[in-house]
Structures are given as C-alpha cells and as structure tokens.
Amino acid sequence: MGVCLAWAAWAPAHSASGVDVDSTTPYLGIGINQLSYFDGAQAMADVVRESQFRGTDWSETPSVDAHGNPTQDFILIFSSNRFAAGTYTLVFQGWANVGVSGAAENGGAGPYITNKRYNKITNTTTADVVVPNTLTGNCWFNFNQTRRTSASTRSDGLSNLHFWRPGYPADGSVLFTQEFVKAMKKFHVIRGMDFVSANSNASVNWSDRTDMNFQGYVGSKGQPWELLVQLANATDRDLWINVPVQANDAYIRNLAGLIRYGSDGVTPYSRTQTNPVYAPLKAGLRVYVEYGNELWNSGPGFYGFGWSLNLATKYMADTTHPIAYDGALTDTYLAHRRWIAYRSASIGLIFRQVFGDAAMMGTVRPVLASQVGNANVYLSEGLKWAEGFYGQVRTSPANSVARQVNQLWWGAGGAAYYDSTTAPTDTSAATMRAYFAGLPSAEFASNTAIDATWSRGYGLKSVAYEGGPGPGGSSSGSATGSVELAATYNADSRMWARMKAAHQIYTANGGELLNYYVYSGSPPWDFVNDLNPGVVSDTSTVKLRTIDTIRMAPKAAPTLGTAVPGTVWFPNGGSVGVQFDGAANWRYNGQAIRLPVTTGTGGKAFSGMALIPIRAEQAGTYRFSLAMYPEADTQVELMINGELAGTFNIPGTCGGICADNAYATSPVIKAALPAGLSVVRVRPVNNDIWIRRLIVR
Structure with missing residues (x-):
C-alpha cells in the first residue's frame, strides 16, 4: 500500500542531512x-518482505502466480537467526489451516496462533501470532488446506499475505x-546494489522487474524500485541506484520517471501527481545513478561482467556505434572499457531527458564506477573515450550536443x-x-x-x-x-x-x-x-x-599532490601522485618525460598527458608555466579540474634534439585555483613534447 500525500516536483538538492562532498565533515x-x-x-515492518515461500516438501520453487503468491499449500520461512518475542498480526486473503514452528531460547515456550478469524465477505483471514520467548534458528509457518477464494474446493494457495511486527500498524502505512x-x-547515502540484485538482475524490459505487489523472496529480480525510493524518503537520505546491465532504454526511462514522479505500483507516472500511490523521491534528495556493479569483475556471481562484455563484443567492429567511433576495435577488453563508459553515460543522458538539464549533477548524479586504482585502465580509458566521443557534435555515430566529461558524470572512481x-x-x-x-x-x-x-x-x-x-x-x-x-x-x-x-x-x-x-x-x-x-x-x-x-x-x-606556489618535478619516474598516460620514455638524462601527440582518428583525447595533483592553501589566481625541451613548435593544453585554462604556444628552439641543459620555460598562463586539492592536466595538441617540470606561482 502507498502513502497518499501530495509530493512536489523535484527541487534543487539539499539533502536533509545538510551534508555534501564540499562540507567540512565527511x-x-x-x-x-x-x-x-x-x-x-x-x-x-511486514516480515513477509524478508521471508521466503517454500513447497510443503521444503522445495525452493513452489507454484506461485505472477505476483509471487503461492497457488498451492506451502511453508513460509520467516527467520533463521533470532526472532523477537511479542504479538504479531497475520493477515491474508483466503483461508488455511496454519501452524507456526520455532524453537525458543533456553528451552522457553514456543510460538502459537490465537484469535484466528475468517471474514467470508472480504475473504480475509486474520490471527495473532504470539511469540512468548525470543526464537532462535529456523522459524516458519505451515499453510495447509489453503483456499484462495471462498469458492475454492482444493488447495490453491493464498494471496496478499502479511505478517506485521508488534507495535506496527497492519495497514501498510509504515x-x-x-x-x-x-x-x-x-x-547520508543509501546504496541499493544488493537490494535490487544488481549482480544477477537479468532484466531487459520494464515488465521484467519486480513490482510492489510481489510477495516474498524476490531472488535475482531484486526488490521493487518503489521500495528503495520509499526507504530514501522514510530516512531523508540520498539514494544510490544500480541500473540492470541489460536494461533497455525504455526500462531506464521508466525508472527515471518512477524516481521523479512515483508510480501506481506497476507503471510509473509521467507527471506530478497530487496523490501518488507510491511517492517519488522526496524533493531535495539526490539520486546517484550507477550502471550495474563491478562490471570488470569476472568472479563467481558477477554476471554483469559477461553481459556487458557480450554487448561490447557485439558492437566493437561497428563504426556506426559510439564505442568504435574512431575505427573498428580489435581488442575485446578495450571495447569492454568503452562500453561501460558508453552505457553509463547514455543512462545519465536518459535521466537528463526525464529530469531536465537543471536537475543534473545536483539532484541527479551519474557515476562512472571502475576497478580500484585505475586497475586494468577501466577508469582512464573510459574517461578518454568519453572526452573524445562526446566532446564534439557528430553525425555518425550521432552525438547531437558537445559535452564535457563533467556534463556526463558527477563522479567516478573505484x-x-x-x-x-x-x-x-x-x-x-x-x-x-x-x-x-x-x-x-x-x-x-x-x-x-x-x-x-x-x-x-x-x-x-x-x-x-x-x-x-x-x-x-x-x-x-x-x-x-x-x-x-x-x-x-x-x-x-x-x-x-x-x-x-x-x-x-x-x-x-x-x-x-x-x-x-x-x-x-x-x-x-x-x-x-x-x-x-x-x-x-x-x-x-x-x-x-x-x-x-x-x-x-x-x-x-x-x-595528495604538491603544495603551491611551488614546482612539480618530473625526475626518474615522476613526483608522488602524478599520473602519466601515453608517456613513451624518459630522456634528457632522465629529467624529462615525453608526452606524445595522438596520430589516430580519436582526436586529442588520446594524446599523452600528465595529470598533476596540486593543493593551494588559498583560492586565487596563479601563474602556470612549463619547463621543457622544445624540439619543435608545440601547442600544449593546460586544464584544471577538467576545464581548459589556456594553451601554451611553445616555439621549437632546438632543431630536433636539445642538449641536456637546453631546457626552456614556456610563456605563462594565468588561471584560478580553488583552495584545496586540484588536478592539472597538460596535453600536447600538435607535436610531441618533453616536459621537465610544472611551475605554479
């Protein structure tokens, strides 16, 4: 049952906790x-949500209807640990002989059923289940001689079964x-990865998902999305969702609509409702959107790896698909890295369509998840591909709007x-x-x-x-x-x-x-x-x-990083925290690293680069320059926290190969830095460059 309250459309995110990544506390x-x-x-509050139906022979696959209601006599396991003493309320549609089993701690009295009543007009059975002492180990109900309707003549199961904890209303309002x-x-955030069975959820179409009317253990289909949204609302906490790996665009659009507008338990609304059956995410809360879970992980139970790898393989040679925009791919795992980034970004763009541009990165926060420490280059390859493909308008493969990486995702990491x-x-x-x-x-x-x-x-x-x-x-x-x-x-x-x-x-x-x-x-x-x-x-x-x-x-x-004003040296392997990509080797007596320009069709996104963490005690305007060996006229981009701060125009003065002591200092680029940690990227545009150090004043 839903709570019938008026819910406003989304508002700018300001989590009820009052805390975000920029707060002074974690x-x-x-x-x-x-x-x-x-x-x-x-x-x-309803123990059935945490229970499992079994056959009378304890088989795990009893006959059930489309909503998981048993269509035969059955057992309901409701605990295998400890279960609290008290008087519980049992309610279901239909009639049955019901027994309850469970061993009490320290040899105390076990559970029993009392005040059982059947209303033939409403076809409803209610009963009190008394647990005099805390139970331990497996606890279960036996439902025999079940009659689904008042006209039933055989054991044909029950429907709408609930088992309410002591002190909670039996109307679904809690x-x-x-x-x-x-x-x-x-x-501050609740992540529902296991809650929706992200690792084994094979849903493709919206009709595959678990709706709110489903009973009992949901297994690999995962819990209803509405239930996860209601948890965020009940706790006033931000929500993190994991989208099924094989879900099609219509599924994702429905999911976004459910979070924005709510649903009737089966179908999402397409506009704000005065009295939604199941409310949307509460105004002011945020939703983090992740594609699958650990799609790099080929271990047991991580089915998303195989599903996403198969999808990548399907399109890796198709130059009309975004993952192969720069040419057919021959490396299956490179295609896989790109597919994860592609599908993650495209899911975020569908949420953008449903929520609108103004909600993105505030209310809706897509995340690119990867293997920890950029292992197997899932993170770096995904970021470079996204910058290359989405960075300009394209006709084939189509990209109608040029976007920076931080317009696709809010965050990333392992x-x-x-x-x-x-x-x-x-x-x-x-x-x-x-x-x-x-x-x-x-x-x-x-x-x-x-x-x-x-x-x-x-x-x-x-x-x-x-x-x-x-x-x-x-x-x-x-x-x-x-x-x-x-x-x-x-x-x-x-x-x-x-x-x-x-x-x-x-x-x-x-x-x-x-x-x-x-x-x-x-x-x-x-x-x-x-x-x-x-x-x-x-x-x-x-x-x-x-x-x-x-x-x-x-x-x-x-x-992390070098304090500025200061100098970041690149000797013999680089400074702590600096990441080099596409760097072929060291030269000039081990005092400079080569950043090669790309010669491929993917664009400058794949040129060699240095990512340099720095930290400023105070926000302000700083002067950036490079000490390098200028073998040829070169343009070098300076980016700060993903934004282009300027381009160094460096004249070549060495005629091909410089002497070891013939390094030069580039012109200065002035750029703003916030207080705290920043990451600078330097990347050649037209020629290779040998860089000795970054100077920040």
Missing part, C-alpha cells in the same frame, strides 16, 4: 543487502522498522576497501594485534590517490561505490574464514581507531564520498553484530559507533 554512504529471512537487517531507519540515518598487512587467520592476541597495527596497508592511500587524480582531472568528484574493512573477506566477495572469525575482528574495540584513521587517509588522498559495504548479511563486511544477532536492527555496534565518530569529525586536510 559525506558517507551505506550499502544494504537483499531482503531475506537470513540477512539480519530486521528492516521491514514500511520500515524504526531501528532500521535509525541505522540508515547514521549515513572501491575503497582496505586490508591489513597481516591476514586475520585466527583470533589469537598476537595475530589480532598485528592485524590492527597494519590496518590499512599503504596500498589503500595510493589507490585512493590514483582514482582521485583521474577523476578530478576530468572535473569529476572522486567517489567510492563500496569500501571499508572486511576481515576474512575474499576478493570474490566470500568469507575465507569463519563467520565467528570475521565477527570477532569487526566487534573488537580497536576497529574504531583503525576505521577512523582509514577514512582520514581516504579524505587526505582526495576521496570525497565513500559508500561503506554493507549494513547486514555479509559477515566480513557487515555492520551488525554476527557474534550475537539481535532481534531488531543493530544501531550501536563498534563499526556503527565508528561511523558516528567519522561523520562528526572534521575532514582531513589534503596531503
């Missing part, structure tokens, strides 16, 4: 898992438990997970002491810096779609140790200091938004207490208390 997100009887979230809402409010230099192989005092002493390893800072340099170099925010510590977790998303081992580390008081330090490292190295993974259901990474599962949503575990501290503490000052 801006944080949290991932939520798929709803299930075993996820431990205790999120829903969707989420108060403790779950409290836990979500510790963060994950922000961090490990220790010591593996959590056991819970001995020595191993745990070494684990926390080495958490996080130095790689965390360098990976964050790489992603931040590439993202900011194109005018994007540096964001991590997922991250945090995961003791005992593997790279494929599974636990390499026992649940108890991971939970022991997560519940240790030393986790507080190390998580706090890691977030400061993340911020100091240019990170701006970190979505922690995950609230519940994945023991190495989750924020609930797996050592002692609760009967309501956890709100005060060590990791959640750490989030309280991180959220309120001032952000760390940037340490």
Whole structure:
C-alpha cells in the first residue's frame, strides 16, 4: 500500500542531512543487502518482505502466480537467526489451516496462533501470532488446506499475505522498522546494489522487474524500485541506484520517471501527481545513478561482467556505434572499457531527458564506477573515450550536443576497501594485534590517490561505490574464514581507531564520498553484530559507533599532490601522485618525460598527458608555466579540474634534439585555483613534447 500525500516536483538538492562532498565533515554512504529471512537487517515492518515461500516438501520453487503468491499449500520461512518475542498480526486473503514452528531460547515456550478469524465477505483471514520467548534458528509457518477464494474446493494457495511486527500498524502505512531507519540515518547515502540484485538482475524490459505487489523472496529480480525510493524518503537520505546491465532504454526511462514522479505500483507516472500511490523521491534528495556493479569483475556471481562484455563484443567492429567511433576495435577488453563508459553515460543522458538539464549533477548524479586504482585502465580509458566521443557534435555515430566529461558524470572512481598487512587467520592476541597495527596497508592511500587524480582531472568528484574493512573477506566477495572469525575482528574495540584513521587517509588522498559495504548479511563486511544477532536492527555496534565518530569529525586536510606556489618535478619516474598516460620514455638524462601527440582518428583525447595533483592553501589566481625541451613548435593544453585554462604556444628552439641543459620555460598562463586539492592536466595538441617540470606561482 502507498502513502497518499501530495509530493512536489523535484527541487534543487539539499539533502536533509545538510551534508555534501564540499562540507567540512565527511559525506558517507551505506550499502544494504537483499531482503531475506537470513540477512539480519530486521528492516521491514511486514516480515513477509524478508521471508521466503517454500513447497510443503521444503522445495525452493513452489507454484506461485505472477505476483509471487503461492497457488498451492506451502511453508513460509520467516527467520533463521533470532526472532523477537511479542504479538504479531497475520493477515491474508483466503483461508488455511496454519501452524507456526520455532524453537525458543533456553528451552522457553514456543510460538502459537490465537484469535484466528475468517471474514467470508472480504475473504480475509486474520490471527495473532504470539511469540512468548525470543526464537532462535529456523522459524516458519505451515499453510495447509489453503483456499484462495471462498469458492475454492482444493488447495490453491493464498494471496496478499502479511505478517506485521508488534507495535506496527497492519495497514501498510509504515514500511520500515524504526531501528532500521535509525541505522540508515547514521549515513547520508543509501546504496541499493544488493537490494535490487544488481549482480544477477537479468532484466531487459520494464515488465521484467519486480513490482510492489510481489510477495516474498524476490531472488535475482531484486526488490521493487518503489521500495528503495520509499526507504530514501522514510530516512531523508540520498539514494544510490544500480541500473540492470541489460536494461533497455525504455526500462531506464521508466525508472527515471518512477524516481521523479512515483508510480501506481506497476507503471510509473509521467507527471506530478497530487496523490501518488507510491511517492517519488522526496524533493531535495539526490539520486546517484550507477550502471550495474563491478562490471570488470569476472568472479563467481558477477554476471554483469559477461553481459556487458557480450554487448561490447557485439558492437566493437561497428563504426556506426559510439564505442568504435574512431575505427573498428580489435581488442575485446578495450571495447569492454568503452562500453561501460558508453552505457553509463547514455543512462545519465536518459535521466537528463526525464529530469531536465537543471536537475543534473545536483539532484541527479551519474557515476562512472571502475576497478580500484585505475586497475586494468577501466577508469582512464573510459574517461578518454568519453572526452573524445562526446566532446564534439557528430553525425555518425550521432552525438547531437558537445559535452564535457563533467556534463556526463558527477563522479567516478573505484572501491575503497582496505586490508591489513597481516591476514586475520585466527583470533589469537598476537595475530589480532598485528592485524590492527597494519590496518590499512599503504596500498589503500595510493589507490585512493590514483582514482582521485583521474577523476578530478576530468572535473569529476572522486567517489567510492563500496569500501571499508572486511576481515576474512575474499576478493570474490566470500568469507575465507569463519563467520565467528570475521565477527570477532569487526566487534573488537580497536576497529574504531583503525576505521577512523582509514577514512582520514581516504579524505587526505582526495576521496570525497565513500559508500561503506554493507549494513547486514555479509559477515566480513557487515555492520551488525554476527557474534550475537539481535532481534531488531543493530544501531550501536563498534563499526556503527565508528561511523558516528567519522561523520562528526572534521575532514582531513589534503596531503595528495604538491603544495603551491611551488614546482612539480618530473625526475626518474615522476613526483608522488602524478599520473602519466601515453608517456613513451624518459630522456634528457632522465629529467624529462615525453608526452606524445595522438596520430589516430580519436582526436586529442588520446594524446599523452600528465595529470598533476596540486593543493593551494588559498583560492586565487596563479601563474602556470612549463619547463621543457622544445624540439619543435608545440601547442600544449593546460586544464584544471577538467576545464581548459589556456594553451601554451611553445616555439621549437632546438632543431630536433636539445642538449641536456637546453631546457626552456614556456610563456605563462594565468588561471584560478580553488583552495584545496586540484588536478592539472597538460596535453600536447600538435607535436610531441618533453616536459621537465610544472611551475605554479
């Protein structure tokens, strides 16, 4: 059921939390898992949303109708952990003999059903389910001799089944438990990747998706989009969505319409409604739009990798398609990197059509997600391709409006997970002491810096779609140790200091938004207490208390890059934080790096470049120049945070090859810098250039 309130059209984003990436305190997100009887979230007022229908023989594929309602006698599993004592309300359409099973803690009395009533006129059964003592382990209902309608003569199932927690109304006016809402409010963004089963969601058409009338466990189809929007509204928190990899344009347009206008539970509205059945995203909240999840990840369960790779392969030789605008591709994985960027950008452009230009990058924030630390060059290749293709108007492949990269995406980056230099192989005092002493390893800072340099170099925010510590977790998303081992580390008081330090490292190295993974259901990474599962949503575990501290503490000052006024040297491998792309080699006694101009049809987007992080204590106008070896007349672009600041016109004075001491200084370009971290890009336009250093005064 929906809440019938008047909802205004979208307004300029100003999250109810009052915090954004430019605030003085950190801006944080949290991932939520798929709803299930075993996820431990205790999120829903209606327990059926976290339950699973089974056949009477416990088979996982009972006969159901289009909305998931059983069409036979069945079992409903509603918990496999701990289940709170109290009086619950059971309601369903139809009639059945109902039994309830569950073992109470410490040998106490088990659950029972009382006050069962059937209204033949409305074909509705109601009952109280009394749980005298907290239950433990598997808990379930048996529904036998079911009669879907008053005229039924056989076991043909039921419909519209609900199981309301104590203290919550049985009319659907409250969707989420108060403790779950409290836990979500510790963060600023809610990411629903697992909630909508992004890794296995094979939806292509809008009709494939789960609608709000669906009952029970949704599996690979994911929860209804309306439910995720209602969670953002109930918590006053920004929303992060993961669009199914194979979804067609009509699906995406419907999804954008649902978020902007709401829906009737099946079909999105196309304009503002006075009384929507399911409300749109609340005015002032933001929506982050990500394509799939970890499409670079070929590990078990990450079906998006294969789906997106197949799509890339389909178009890689088609020069009328944007990913091959500069010629047919022969490298399948280059095509894959471009496809991810292409589809991510095109999804953002569909949202632009639905929401309008004024909403983009404020209310609607598309994100290009990649492998951490620009691994396998998913980030850099995607950014260069996008700048090359979208940077000018084209007829074939068509691009009707020239756009900068920061008009396609709001942010970009990889994950922000961090490990220790010591593996959590056991819970001995020595191993745990070494684990926390080495958490996080130095790689965390360098990976964050790489992603931040590439993202900011194109005018994007540096964001991590997922991250945090995961003791005992593997790279494929599974636990390499026992649940108890991971939970022991997560519940240790030393986790507080190390998580706090890691977030400061993340911020100091240019990170701006970190979505922690995950609230519940994945023991190495989750924020609930797996050592002692609760009967309501956890709100005060060590990791959640750490989030309280991180959220309120001032952000760390940037340490990435060279302080300016100052000089960035490029000797023997470059300065810390500088990223080189397309640089062939060092020359002039190891004092200069060659940035080659592109000779391909892709345009200057693919010329060699240096991305140089710098940090200014004060905003102001600065003077930029290059020390270089001018072998030929060369034009070199100077870009600051993705915007062209000017072009150096450098006359060649060496006649081909300069002497080692024959470097020269370019003319000066004056340009504004904000206070804090910026990334400068220098890139040749017409000839190769050998650059020795960047000078900022």
